[in-house]
Amino acid sequence: MIDEAQVPQTQPSREARQWAMFCHYAAFFGLVFPFGNLLGPLIVWQIRRESDPYIDQQGKEAVNFQITVTLAMLISCVLMLVIIGFLLLGLVTIVALVLTIIAGIKANEGVPYSYPFTWRPLK
Structure with a gap:
């Protein structure tokens, strides 16, 4: 979940929204x-x-999600030895693509986006 103390209460500037989108x-x-x-x-x-x-805030969220995606892809590659990894790799790729596009759109709208299923080592 997004910590409300870290999110600005006013609408971010146009430039801030664009850079947040670029992070994603x-x-x-x-x-x-x-x-x-x-x-x-x-x-x-x-x-x-x-x-x-x-x-x-959005940059941390993007980096945390990509750490999670990278780990999921590495695990999927290992699981290719037992065939299921091929299916998992495709699934991870599609989900990462869709969620990244959604996050970029939301960031550009000024809406704080929090990726689901994400490990957050960066606080």
Whole structure:
């Protein structure tokens, strides 16, 4: 759940909303670079996190989700030895794609988005 103390009570600025959206959509670097899905949001968040609390909160959420996705994909790759991993890898990919798109849209609307099924090592 999102901690209400970390979320700004006023509507974030247009620029903050765009950078929060970029934090989520930077995960698509994973289509080009290995582990780009993790590095893209991490880099964008690190560069812009101090400029606005909304960017910081959404950047952490994006990085936490991509950590979870990366771990799920690695587990799926191991499970390919017993065939079920192929199905799981496809499922993880589709769910990650859909949830990332939803998160980017919500972030651009100024609505704090919290990914479901996410391990949150970054607080």
